[in-house]
Amino acid sequence: EVQLVESGGGLVEPGGSLRLSCAASGFTFSDYYMDWVRQAPGKGLEWVGRSRSKAKRYTTEFVASVKGRFAISRLESENSVYLHMNSLKIEDTAIYYCTRGFRLNGRTWFDPWGQGTLVTVSS
Amino acid sequence: DIQLTQSPSFLSASVGDRVTITCRASQGINNYLAWYQQKPGRAPKLLIYSASTLQTGVPSRFSGSGSGTDFTLTISGLQPEDFATYYCQQDTSFPLTFGGGTKVNIK
Numbered sequence: 280e281v282q283l284v285e286s287g288g289g290l291v292e293p294g295g296s297l298r299l300s301c302a303a304s305g306f307t308f309s310d311y312y313m314d315w316v317r318q319a320p321g322k323g324l325e326w327v328g329r330s331r332s333k334a335k336r337y338t339t340e341f342v343a344s345v346k347g348r349f350a351i352s353r354l355e356s357e358n359s360v361y362l363h364m365n366s367l368k369i370e371d372t373a374i375y376y377c378t379r380g381f382r383l384n385g386r387t388w389f390d391p392w393g394q395g396t397l398v399t400v401s402s
Numbered sequence: 403d404i405q406l407t408q409s410p411s412f413l414s415a416s417v418g419d420r421v422t423i424t425c426r427a428s429q430g431i432n433n434y435l436a437w438y439q440q441k442p443g444r445a446p447k448l449l450i451y452s453a454s455t456l457q458t459g460v461p462s463r464f465s466g467s468g469s470g471t472d473f474t475l476t477i478s479g480l481q482p483e484d485f486a487t488y489y490c491q492q493d494t495s496f497p498l499t500f501g502g503g504t505k506v507n508i509k
Contacts, residue, residue, distance in 0.1 A: 314498075316446075323489065323500055323501075323502050323503045324438075324440075324446065324489055324491075324500040324503075325500065326491075326497055326498040326499065326500065329498075340496050340497075341497075342496075342497040343497065376445055376446070381448070381451070383451070383452070384452070386434050386451070386452065386493045387493055388436045388448055388451040388491075388493065389436070389438070389446070389448060389491070390447075390448035390457065391445075391447075391448075392445035392446055392447070393445065394445055395445055
């Protein structure tokens with residue numbers, strides 16, 4: 280069974296840093312794209328960033344609002360992907376979901392999703 | 403950025419109703435569109451991808467159609483477990499974007 284489990288969320292002050300983890304199981308981790316999507320309290324979904332597969336050298340993409348502040352890395356030995364968040368802002372407060380990229384005909388869809396981890400940026 | 407506009411934002415319906423949600427893209431996106439269902443306190447779930455392909459395990463009462471800029475998600479015979487929020491999402495260009503969501507409530 281494919282499973283994604285996020286951890287690392289919590290309360291952090293503006294300007295602070297946090298690292299989210301997503302532990303994957305049930306599939307060949309290096310073959311898949313992995314994305315992060317967030318949801319501010321009571322709001323809709325916002326795509327945050329992507330780590331492509333090993334074949335694509337784990338290259339990354341980000342939404343403009345987090346570029347230069349967030350990074351994504353992977354640790355193959357742990358089947359884990361990480362979202363490194365720096366210079367956090369109040370507007371980064373959200374539930375952060377890890378999701379696997381389901382690829383077909385050159386397109387990527389999000390399936391499945393982890394349960395999410397809450398990040399609260401507040402003084 | 404490609405904007406996705408969903409309508410309506412809210413709708414009230416009864417069990418057994420046929421429900422249609424629309425998603426309009428700010429520019430043509432071929433059929434590179436997915437639909438997700440999210441229940442309160444839960445992670446989203448992929449229902450449909452490539453505009454009209456049902457994900458494995460999703461009931462056949464869900465269907466999707468459209469291409470270019472206009473897309474629809476239809477639920478034929480609403481069931482109690484279908485009351486949720488539905489989002490469309492495009493995979494044409496970065497940044498990947500979602501529609502604002504349509505919350506389906508019980509009438």
